[in-house]
Amino acid sequence: MRNRPTQLAGALGAEEGKLLACVHCGLCLEACPTYVQTGDENDGPRGRLYLMRAVEEGRLGVESRSFTRHIERCLGCRACESVCPSGVEYGQLLEAARADIAAAGRGRGFTSRALRFALRHVWLHPARLRLAFRLARLLRDSRLPRLLLRAKLKGLLPARVEFALALLDSSSAASLSDETVGRFSEAKGGVSVEGADITSTAAASNASTSEEIGRSTETKESAALLFQGCVTEGLFARVNRATARVLEAQGCRTRAPRGQVCCGALHAHAGDLEGARRLARRNIEAFEDAGAAPVVTNAGGCGAMLASYAQLLARDEAFAARARAFSPRVRDVSQQLADVGIREGARLDRLTATYDASCHLLHGQKARVEPLRVLSTIRGLSLAPLEGSDVCCGGAGVYNLVEPELSSRVLEEKLRHVRETGAQILATGNPGCHMQIGAGARLAGMKLRVAHPVELLDESYRRAGFYRNDE
Ligand code: SF4
Ligand code: SF4
Incomplete structure (x- = not known):
């Protein structure tokens, strides 16, 4: 047997x-x-x-x-x-x-056990998780990680600690070269999406400005429910705000349902399937209560996880049918934009960008061309093809911390190809990839801004005056 x-x-x-x-x-x-x-x-x-x-x-x-x-x-x-x-x-x-x-109690040693502890005792508890991210933001915004990295304490800081500091620093809006920081400062007067109906405060479109600035593609009236994601809301809230504003600018009413929690991807990847199921049930309930609109994400890792709930809960009598109804509703923001239409905004400064595909966005959600379509809508931005754009950057959740040696080899290959493009901006649709490539670029002394495609589109809309709140 x-x-x-x-x-x-x-x-x-x-x-x-x-x-x-x-x-x-x-x-x-x-x-x-x-x-x-x-x-x-x-x-x-x-x-x-x-x-x-x-x-x-x-x-x-x-x-x-x-x-x-x-x-x-x-x-x-x-x-x-x-x-x-x-x-x-x-x-x-x-x-x-x-x-x-x-x-079986096996794992990668201390880092792996610490991760499992955090996933069980922090990630499964929203209040504790919010506090953890608040502390991380305080540390990041104190600029201490950047100062430590600039002090070139190589040899004094353990490599893993140094990389962790670079990861945190790279989540900052200003984690790019000094010249480009000025050009792409975060939009002021952003909308609040945390547990709120975004439609009440969101930016409104301005058709006359759009006609003056350039062509606008036809857009359809629609609605979306934003999945915020724990890392995105914790460290990249600006991307959630930009996502809401950009969707609203297409006439897509967007709100973020209350009660949503982490998607569970980190749990599933670490082997804690029960933890992932607990979170999945809570998300299904939160989004069922909010109506039948598409569930829109801006993080490839979250999107692929949410789309897999049907399989994750296939044997859960109470949730199997509900999960089967939930998963097909999930789509990336680029897929939603491709569907509802993308208006053209103002011209950005002449810059070269390149695109790196998030693995789970590409292989999980099958969004291959849609993110490129978002970027190609932005006037003034020239797109340089990235060799190996469809190859992992080595981030893979917390792989970079638990398997640093192999992760850094994969990352080096990625950075070599990014350098070859000569791009000043690297666009990618997942916070993990954002931090991994940003950290690698920072430690390698590269002048590179990493941004989500919707952040760039949002910037062109802000310049076009699409947002009343920004005036
Ligand atoms: S070897 Fe790889 S590609 Fe071929 S069938 Fe097996 S998993 Fe698929
Ligand atoms: S690292 Fe290799 S085996 Fe693992 S998921 Fe990626 S392609 Fe598949």
Whole structure:
């Protein structure tokens, strides 16, 4: 009889056909950043799937180092899913494998255990999480992280601490070169979305100004419910405000339902599927109460997680049907904009931007062209193609802190390609990618602004005078 660990066996029970569907063709290998870096078959999707099968069939222990090591070195980027001809749903199997590793008490040591503690005792409690982010903002806005980084304490600060400071600093609105800070300062008079009906205070469109400034595409009247996200609202509230203003400018009434919580992605990736389910149930309730409009996110990681609730709660009698109704409502802000139409704003200063795709936005939500369409609407911004735009940056949630060595190798490759573009701005649709690339650029001394595409569109709208509150 097979010695099946509970969670993995559970996933295989539901998705066993997908796991067995792997025909070992190897087409996924070159798409896998960890395989490309190490050249080790077990650091690629095919090898990891083989290890999962070995555990599922009782030929390998879940606590064995060969299993835990290679499963934990996976970025969870899901690039392998996009190229797999057999439709192996790798991401779901990875989460189940990690749940078994966590249940067996195995992990990456102190950092991993500290993360699990924080996920359980902070992230599952909204008041504590708000306090944690408030403290993080206080530290960031004190500019102490920047001063410490500028003091070049290399060798005195542990590399992991230095990178953590750079991550925090890169979430700041002013984390770009001095020349571009002036040009792209955050819009004043932003709208408040925290638990509020945005429509009452949001910016209003100004058709006559739009006609003077340039072409405007046709827009449809619509509505959206904004999913704010814990990291986005905690460290990038400006992106949530910009998202609301930009949607409103297209005639899309936008509000952020009360009662929403973290999406649960960090829990799922760390193997805490029960924690992820708890959060998923609360989000479903919050958005059910708010009506039937699309659930719009501006973070690729959150969007892919919200879209996976149907699978996450498939065996929950009370929530399975509700989750199946919820997941198809989820869309990225770029997909919503592509659907409702994007007006053209004012010309920005002549700058070159490049775009890096968030893995979960690309491979989870399948938003490949929509973010580029948002950027191409912004006049004055020239877009330089980024080689390897569809390859992970090495951020992957907290992978950069728990697997710093492999993460930095993946990041170096990304920064090399960014340098080749000569761009002053890198646009990306996920806070984790934003901080990872921003931190890497900062530590490498690059002059680079990292921004969400809607921040740039918002800036062009503000210049066009679309926002009454900004006058
Ligand atoms: S591409 Fe799909 S079928 Fe081929 S080895 Fe990779 S996971 Fe298996
Ligand atoms: S999720 Fe990413 S890192 Fe993991 S096996 Fe697939 S391609 Fe490789």
